[in-house]
Amino acid sequence: MAENSDLDVAYVARLARINLSEDEAKIFQKQLDDVLKYVEKLRQVDVTGVDAAAHGLPGFNVFRADSPHDWFTAKEALSNAPRQANGLFVVPKVVE
Amino acid sequence: MTGNELPAVSIADLQSLLRRREVSAREVIDALRQRVESIDPDVGAYLSLNFDAAVKEAEHANVDLPLGGVPIAIKDIINVMDQPCTCASKILNGYRSPYDATVIQKLRAAGAIPFGKTNLDEFAMGSSTENSAVKSTRNPWDLSRVPGGSSGGSAAAVAADEAFGALGSDTGGSIRQPAALCGVVGLKPTYGRVSRFGLVAFASSLDQIGPVTKTVRDAALIMNAIAGHDPQDSTSLNEPVPDYVASFGNDLRGVRLGVPREYMIEGIDPQVRGAIDAAVKQLNSLGAEIVEVSLPSTEYAVAVYYIIATAEASANLARFDGVRYGYRAENPKDVLDLYGRTRAEGFGPEVKRRIILGTYVLSSGYYDAYYLQAQKVRELIRRDFASVFEKVDALISPTSPVPAFKLGERVADPLQMYLADIFTIAANLAGICGISIPCGFAQLDGHRLPVGLQLLGKPLDEARILQIAHAYEQSTDWHKARPPIGSS
Numbered sequence: 001m002a003e004n005s006d007l008d009v010a011y012v013a014r015l016a017r018i019n020l021s022e023d024e025a026k027i028f029q030k031q032l033d034d035v036l037k038y039v040e041k042l043r044q045v046d047v048t049g050v051d052a053a054a055h056g057l058p059g060f061n062v063f064r065a066d067s068p069h070d071w072f073t074a075k076e077a078l079s080n081a082p083r084q085a086n087g088l089f090v091v092p093k094v095v096e
Numbered sequence: 097m098t099g100n101e102l103p104a105v106s107i108a109d110l111q112s113l114l115r116r117r118e119v120s121a122r123e124v125i126d127a128l129r130q131r132v133e134s135i136d137p138d139v140g141a142y143l144s145l146n147f148d149a150a151v152k153e154a155e156h157a158n159v160d161l162p163l164g165g166v167p168i169a170i171k172d173i174i175n176v177m178d179q180p181c182t183c184a185s186k187i188l189n190g191y192r193s194p195y196d197a198t199v200i201q202k203l204r205a206a207g208a209i210p211f212g213k214t215n216l217d218e219f220a221m222g223s224s225t226e227n228s229a230v231k232s233t234r235n236p237w238d239l240s241r242v243p244g245g246s247s248g249g250s251a252a253a254v255a256a257d258e259a260f261g262a263l264g265s266d267t268g269g270s271i272r273q274p275a276a277l278c279g280v281v282g283l284k285p286t287y288g289r290v291s292r293f294g295l296v297a298f299a300s301s302l303d304q305i306g307p308v309t310k311t312v313r314d315a316a317l318i319m320n321a322i323a324g325h326d327p328q329d330s331t332s333l334n335e336p337v338p339d340y341v342a343s344f345g346n347d348l349r350g351v352r353l354g355v356p357r358e359y360m361i362e363g364i365d366p367q368v369r370g371a372i373d374a375a376v377k378q379l380n381s382l383g384a385e386i387v388e389v390s391l392p393s394t395e396y397a398v399a400v401y402y403i404i405a406t407a408e409a410s411a412n413l414a415r416f417d418g419v420r421y422g423y424r425a426e427n428p429k430d431v432l433d434l435y436g437r438t439r440a441e442g443f444g445p446e447v448k449r450r451i452i453l454g455t456y457v458l459s460s461g462y463y464d465a466y467y468l469q470a471q472k473v474r475e476l477i478r479r480d481f482a483s484v485f486e487k488v489d490a491l492i493s494p495t496s497p498v499p500a501f502k503l504g505e506r507v508a509d510p511l512q513m514y515l516a517d518i519f520t521i522a523a524n525l526a527g528i529c530g531i532s533i534p535c536g537f538a539q540l541d542g543h544r545l546p547v548g549l550q551l552l553g554k555p556l557d558e559a560r561i562l563q564i565a566h567a568y569e570q571s572t573d574w575h576k577a578r579p580p581i582g583s584s
Contacts, residue, residue: 007456016410016455017417018448019436028449034511035453039399039466045473052471055301055331056287056478056527057555062330076194080421089419092431 005036102127103257104578107166107314110260114159114166121157121165125150125211128167132212132258135582140233141243141253142212143172144180150211161207163321168203169259171250172213173220174305175294176200179210183296184228185218187442188422197294198329199263199305199322206321214249214262218444219413220270220298222246223516226507227446234503235278236579238543241500244274250308251278255546256581261309261318265295267302268401269495269520272532275308276495276548279534279577281565282308283315284520286555287527288333290319291326299408300331302401302524311575312533312566316340319558335556343563346570349383353564354488358394359519364497371536371547372494375568379492382567389488391480396473397522398514403457403470404525409447410454416442449510478526485554490561493519495532495548499540519550529553533565534574544577 009029013020020028074087083090102124105113113119119127129147136142150167157165170176173183175193177200182188200210217227225233225248233248235241236256243252247264251274254262264271266284275282283306290305297303307318320341325334355376360369380386418424418438425441428434443451457466484491497518506513523530535549549568553561569575 006462007453009452012452012456012459013448014436015459016451017414017432017435017439018443018451019433019440020448021440024445024448028445028452031510032449032453032456035402035514038511039403039470042396042399042403042469042473043465045393045396045469045476047469047472047476050472050475052468053475053478054471056474056525057333059331064327064330072194079194080191082418082422082424091419092428092434094431 005033007032007036099123099127099130103131105260106311107163107260107309107317108311110166114164121154121159122151124165125154125167125209128211135256135258138234138239138581139236139252139256139258140231141214141249141256141258143182143184143215143230143249145212146179147211150209153209157209158207163203163317164207166208166260167211168208169212169214169250169253169262170200170210171216171247171262171264173216173265173296174199174263176210176213179213181213181296182230183219184216184230185443185447186229186423187416187438191422195294198291198326200294202322208321214247214253216249217246218447219296220246220265220267221409221446221450223269223273223513224501224506225249226503227444229444232503235500236581237279237545238500238541241502241545242277244277244496244500246270247308248274251275251280251282254278254280254308254310255579257578261307261314263305264308265303265305266524267299267405268524269517271306271308272495272520272530272548272550273517275532277500277546279546279579280308280310281312281315281531281533281575282306283319283531283558284523284529285319285323285558286333286529288331289529289556289558290322291329291332293326293328297412299405300412301408302405312562312569313341313344315531316562333556338559340559340562343559344566345563346567347383348379348564348567351384351564352488353379353384353386354389354484354491355386356389356391356394356491356493358391359493364494365499365538367538368494368497368499368547371538372549375535375549376492378571379568382571384564387488389484389491391484391522393473393476393480394522397477397525398518400470400473400477400525401521402453402514403466404474406450406454407458407467408454410451410458413447413451446510474525477522481526481528490564491552493550495519495550499538499545499547523552528555529558529561531561531565533569535572536574
């Protein structure tokens with residue numbers, strides 16, 4: 001890759017649902033270009049025939065019994081809601 | 097023993113005092129409260145305290161339980177019922193935990209008393225605790241320096257005798273590095289050894305909860321309480337938990353220790369280097385055989401980490417959207433505005449940087465080049481360790497290449513900050529266990545600054561590294577040194 005990475009901070013921030021200010025975007029662009037330049041070194045590594053490791057220790061599917069047990073009441077689940085009404089989370093209107 | 101001296105004792109000694117009825121659990125809480133109130137305005141280890149609840153629990157503490165009546169500080173990223181859990185982020189301002197994390201349930205079952213939540217880098221993202229949105233924590237050995245991070249509050253609290261022991265979390269060194277910089281013991285268990293249920297997720301394949309303590313024995317005592325399988329965490333390992341204290345002794349004959357050639361690099365502070373060299377000699381004199389080993393993929397660990405950890409963080413932190421809990425931006429015009437402004441106003445700069453980087457490395461067109469490649473190199477790092485552990489019982493290295501640095505010294509350069517974790521990160525990628533123990537001091541600007549020795553062990557071999565660490569510790573006086581702060 002070139003000196004500057006392909007990363008467009010303002011665009012990716014929109015994908016990540018973070019409204020960055022122009023100043024923040026500019027600073028992050030420089031800082032993250034540096035980080036991406038640093039991680040370029042991974043491209044030199046020969047990984048032919050190497051499986052990707054999702055975890056350090058091999059893991060397999062883990063199941064537990066699908067049985068009901070006590071957990072939060074609706075009141076407890078809503079106890080930290082910024083806005084609620086009628087036992088529901090309140091958000092701005094999504095569907096016209 | 098006076099109330100002033102009480103907060104300095106180890107958990108093991110505190111238990112003896114409690115069981116001999118020389119102090120009551122109530123008196124312990126009172127002495128601790130006094131210490132915290134007089135010292136913490138300078139150190140800034142705590143984000144919240146609840147001594148009133150702790151006193152109530154102390155009133156009917158059963159001191160014969162494994163940790164009966166022992167107050168434990170908790171990193172503020174672990175849920176404790178009815179207490180705040182801010183992750184040192186504005187986005188969780190006002191949040192109160194509706195439940196106890198599994199480790200808290202286990203601590204309570206062992207008789208321990210959680211009484212306060214310690215400061216951290218926001219969402220555990222950092223190596224200095226300066227990324228806390230609430231405040232900076234200061235190193236008790238030199239208040240102009242950082243305590244390390246991200247569990248800087250836990251390490252500073254234990255070092256300054258504001259806690260008998262604490263829980264931290266370690267994603268890339270966040271228990272071991274602050275323990276080293278503050279001169280205390282910090283253990284990162286094997287991935288899956290301790291349940292993550294109730295730990296706010298940063299990088300799910302790397303995060304582990306572990307103890308921060310004054311002695312190796314205390315770390316083992318806390319591990320006895322918190323380790324074990326938990327059906328609520330599908331990555332927790334269903335393996336028997338040994339008694340971590342049982343194998344303690346003073347002799348290391350027959351133990352083989354590896355010094356990774358790639359960890360003895362230029363850029364290690366000469367005083368750190370000197371302390372590590374002396375520690376290696378000391379381990380050798382206790383009977384351990386020292387051999388040089390090679391971990392060829394070491395130089396890629398930091399790069400792999402900052403791809404995998406940010407990728408996982410970008411997914412995990414998607415839950416903070418202003419809908420179900422925490423901060424919500426005012427007067428959103430629509431739901432996208434609600435998300436975008438809540439996250440812009442609620443997250444600090446390091447968290448935003450990592451979410452953006454993680455979103456990028458997972459995005460279509462870049463996934464293979466960054467994320468998939470990083471996962472493959474992670475496998476090579478894992479194989480490096482598997483191969484050396486066929487030859488040695490544990491590895492030794494510095495925990496951090498440098499002693500505590502000055503507040504503000506590295507904040508403007510995230511990459512420099514990331515390189516502070518160069519010796520600790522690989523253990524998280526490989527899932528193995530590691531411990532940092534005090535092994536000497538560097539002298540800087542007229543202050544003594546602690547140096548940490550790291551021991552890395554095989555998966556599920558915590559008992560072995562604790563045994564080695566204990567034997568070393570008992571042959572030195574480093575763990576007895578207390579910082580100059582608030583000494584009477």
